[in-house]
Amino acid sequence: LVLQAKHIQNLTGHERAQEGPRMLAMLQDTALRNCERYAPAEATNVLYWVMRCAAALNEKVRGELPQKYMGAVRSHVSKLGLHEVVNLIRAFASALEQVEYLWTSVREEGEASLQEQLADVLQPALQRLARRHEHMSFSELSQLVAALSRFESDEVDALMLQVAPAFFARVGPTFDDRLEAVHTITANLAGVVLAYAQARVPASEIVGEMLMEVVRTSERYSYFHLGLACYAACLERIPTSHPIWDCVVAEIQRAGPLVEMEVQTVVVLCCSVAEHKAAPELFMSAVDRIDHCGWRSVASLCTALPKCSGLTADQLEEAFTAVEGGLERVLPDLAAGYICVAMQRLLTVKGEGFGQSECFRKTMVALTRKARRLDPTNIVRLLEAYVRYECLRLSPSTPDLVWAVSREIVRKLHNFLPSELRRLHVAMVATRGSVAYTDWVLPCVEERLEEVKDEEDPPAPSKRDLLSFD
Numbered sequence: 001l002v003l004q005a006k007h008i009q010n011l012t013g014h015e016r017a018q019e020g021p022r023m024l025a026m027l028q029d030t031a032l033r034n035c036e037r038y039a040p041a042e043a044t045n046v047l048y049w050v051m052r053c054a055a056a057l058n059e060k061v062r063g064e065l066p067q068k069y070m071g072a073v074r075s076h077v078s079k080l081g082l083h084e085v086v087n088l089i090r091a092f093a094s095a096l097e098q099v100e101y102l103w104t105s106v107r108e109e110g111e112a113s114l115q116e117q118l119a120d121v122l123q124p125a126l127q128r129l130a131r132r133h134e135h136m137s138f139s140e141l142s143q144l145v146a147a148l149s150r151f152e153s154d155e156v157d158a159l160m161l162q163v164a165p166a167f168f169a170r171v172g173p174t175f176d177d178r179l180e181a182v183h184t185i186t187a188n189l190a191g192v193v194l195a196y197a198q199a200r201v202p203a204s205e206i207v208g209e210m211l212m213e214v215v216r217t218s219e220r221y222s223y224f225h226l227g228l229a230c231y232a233a234c235l236e237r238i239p240t241s242h243p244i245w246d247c248v249v250a251e252i253q254r255a256g257p258l259v260e261m262e263v264q265t266v267v268v269l270c271c272s273v274a275e276h277k278a279a280p281e282l283f284m285s286a287v288d289r290i291d292h293c294g295w296r297s298v299a300s301l302c303t304a305l306p307k308c309s310g311l312t313a314d315q316l317e318e319a320f321t322a323v324e325g326g327l328e329r330v331l332p333d334l335a336a337g338y339i340c341v342a343m344q345r346l347l348t349v350k351g352e353g354f355g356q357s358e359c360f361r362k363t364m365v366a367l368t369r370k371a372r373r374l375d376p377t378n379i380v381r382l383l384e385a386y387v388r389y390e391c392l393r394l395s396p397s398t399p400d401l402v403w404a405v406s407r408e409i410v411r412k413l414h415n416f417l418p419s420e421l422r423r424l425h426v427a428m429v430a431t432r433g434s435v436a437y438t439d440w441v442l443p444c445v446e447e448r449l450e451e452v453k454d455e456e457d458p459p460a461p462s463k464r465d466l467l468s469f470d
Contacts, residue, residue, distance in 0.1 A: 001027070001030055001031060001034070001046055001049075002045055002046060002049045004023075004027055004030075005027055005046075005049035005050055005052070005053040006049065006053075008020060008023045008024060008027060008053050008056075008057070009049075009052060009053045009056040009057075011023075011057075016057070020057045020059070021057065021059055024053060024054060024057055024059055024061075027050060027053065028050065028061060028062055028065055031046055031047075031050055031065060031069075032062075032064065032065060032068060035068050035069060035072055036072070038072070040072070040073045040076035040077075040079055040080060040084075041079075041080055041081070041084045043069050043072045043073050044069075044073055044080060044084045044087055044088045044091065045084070045087065046069070047065075047066065047069040047088075047091040048087040048088070048090060048091040050065065051066075051090075051091045051094035052094070054094075055094055058335075066091070066092070069091075070092070070121055073088065073121065074121050077121060077124045077125050077128070078124060078128070082128070082129070082132055082135070082136055082140065083140065085125050085128060085129060086129075086136075086140055086143055086144050086147070088121070088125060089122070089125060089144065089147045089148065090143060090146075090147040092121070092122070092147075093147040093148075093150040093151065122151070122153075122155070122156075123155065126155050126156065126159050129144065129159060129163075130158075130159055130162060133159075133162070133163050133166060134166055136166075137184070138167075138184050138185055138188060139184055139187075139188055141163060141166055141167065141192075142188035142189075142191055142192050142195075144163070145160055145163060145192055145195040145196065145199075146191055146192075146194075146195045148160055148195070148199070149195040149196070149198045149199035150198075152200050156200075157199070157200055157201045160196070160199055160201050160203075161201055164196070164203075164206050167189075167192060167210070168209070182220065186217070186220045186221060186225070187225075189210065189213065189214060189225075190214060190221065190225035190226070190228035190229045190232070191225075191228060192210065193207055193210045193211060193214065193228070193229055193232040194228050194229075194231060194232040194235070196210070196232070196236075197231075197232035197233075197235040197236040198232075198235060203236065204236055204237075204238070207232060207233070207236045207238065208236075208238060208242065211229060211232070211233060211238065211242065211243075211244040212243070212244075214226075214229045214244060214247075215243045215244055215247045218247050218251065223251065223252070223255060223258075223259045223260060223263045224260065224263055226247075226248045226251055226252075226263075226267075227248070227262075227263040227266045227267055229244060229248065230244065230245070230248045230266070230267050230270045230271075231266055231270055233245065233270065233274075234269075234270035234273050234274050237274075238274075240274050240275070240276045240277075245271070245274070245276055248267060249267070249271065249276065249278045249282065252264060252267050252282065253278070253281075253282070253285075256285075257289065261286070261289060261292050261293050261294070261297045262294065262296050262297050262300075264282070264285075264286050264289075264297075265286050265293065265296075265297040265298075265300040265301055265304075266300055267282060268282045268283050268286050268300065268301065268304050268308075269300040269301075269303055269304040269307075272304040272305075272307040272308040273304070273307055275307075275309065277310070279304075279308050279309075279310055280308060280310035280311050280312075280315065283301075283304060283305075283308050283311065283315075283319060284311075284315055284318075284319065286301060287301075287318065287319050287322045287323070290322045290323070290325070290326045291326075293326055293330070294330065294333075295330040295333040295334050295338070297326075298323070298326040298327055298329075298330045298334075298342075299334065299338045299341070299342055301319075301323050301326065302323055302327060302341070302342035302345045302346060303341060303342070303345055305319060305320065305323055305345060305346070305349055306345050306348045306349050316349070320346070320349055320350060323346070324346065324354070324357065324359045325359070327342055327346070327359055327363070328358070328359040328362055328363075331362055331363065331366045332366070334366070335370070335373060336367060336370035336371060336372075336373035336374045336378070337373065337374065337375060337378050339363060339366055339367050339370065340367060340374065340378040340381060340382055341378070341381075342363070343360070343363050343364075343367070343385070344381055344382075344385055346360075347385060347389055347391075347392075351389065351391075352389065352390060352391050354391070355389060355390070355391020355392065355395070356391065360391065360395070361395070361396075361397065364392075364395050364397035364398070364401055365397055367382075367401060368397060368400045368401045368404050371401065371404035371405055371407075371408055372404075372408060374405065374408055375412075375415075376412055376415050376416040376417070376420050377420065379405055379408060379409060379412070379424070380416075380420050380423050380424050380427070382405060383405070383424060383427035383428065383431070384423065384427050386398075386402075386427065386431060387427050387430045387431060393431075406440075406441045409424070409441050409444075409445065410441060410444055413444060413445070413448050414448070416448075417457045418452045418453075418455045418456060418457055419457050421445065421448060421449050421452060422449065424445060425442075425445055425446065425449055428441070428442050428445060429442070
């Protein structure tokens with residue numbers, strides 16, 4: 001089963017798009033049928049690889065799969081080796097993001113059950129790791145904190161802070177520079193920095209010290225790892241006076257076209273968000289290569305454009321034209337959330353001017369087709385943009401899009417945070433009567449809003465994706 005999962009994960013091109021989802025569904029069927037036959041370590045391995053396979057295909061898994069496997073290993077965590085415990089936590093971290101429920105009521109019940117099982121399984125696992133983490137390799141520690149950064153609990157926060165000294169003990173000027181050890185640290189340290197930047201723990205000091213180590217040994221790192229370090233610095237709001245910024249910018253500028261486009265555009269986005277002085281120059285150099293950009297790079301440039309304040313009027317016009325063309329080219333590959341964010345960013349830059357373009361028309365059509373994948377946050381953003389921009393209200397595609405979004409509002413009504421419900425209600429009241437489809441949705445929203453009128457949003461998690469920054 002694990003070999004089959006690895007095979008599916010390695011599919012490429014047409015075979016990946018056409019056969020991947022079908023093969024993943026068969027893999028899940030097999031895993032569900034045979035769950036009781038596996039020993040705890042085997043069950044952990046199977047769950048881990050199924051989750052990795054689903055993530056590689058950008059597909060969801062059925063809710064009963066992680067629940068069934070969690071039930072199978074819940075009482076056997078103490079019998080697992082440290083490597084299996086790490087894989088178990090990594091699989092659970094993926095489960096929180098990969099699980100798909102078909103209906104809101106099932107989703108609510110499923111998530112509650114999932115969280116309860118996670119608490120039961122994670123507690124003994126965290127206790128073991130707290131006692132034994134010093135015996136783990138640098139690579140295993142890196143994988144552990146990367147997975148833990150996706151959980152939000154006091155126990156996880158305490159363990160991440162407890163593990164941090166183990167990293168400092170293995171890096172620094174006094175470390176024994178054995179070739180294999182140096183290679184392991186180089187391959188993992190940037191990922192560790194990013195994990196602490198993404199976590200809920202107050203980690204500015206930890207991230208800052210680790211970034212200094214990256215600066216000290218920057219010649220050892222690939223451009224990809226330098227990009228990760230820059231991303232972590234931006235997430236953690238490390239000031240641009242920190243040496244990591246000038247170090248990464250200098251390496252990217254020195255390499256020029258040798259840098260992968262995805263890395264270059266991430267650095268452009270980070271420098272634009274952080275308002276680094278080199279952001280305009282980096283942005284224009286990325287624009288010159290936009291024909292080689294994939295969808296991730298185009299999404300990064302769309303997000304960076306309104307934040308890159310140092311561009312001149314001529315540069316802004318040139319950059320906007322190039323980014324608009326890039327967005328139109330990659331629309332078939334973009335997820336619904338990224339399409340929504342990209343459209344919102346370009347409307348911020350050009351407003352009604354973008355609304356008259358062919359790219360805007362195609363964006364509206366693509367968003368309508370993929371509306372089922374919109375999450376509550378992007379639904380709210382979309383309706384707020386609908387109120388603000390006349391081009392959205394007058395587009396021929398608007399009725400179809402509003403119908404699709406209205407359906408998703410009802411399907412996902414219980415997933416909206418109280419603050420999102422309030423913003424949604426304001427937007428829908430402002431557009432009431434302009435599109436008839438919203439009339440039957442508004443009473444549902446008002447009823448749900450009445451239920452949560454005294455509730456507040458839960459504590460906001462740390463920001464993990466620069467593409468979602470407001």
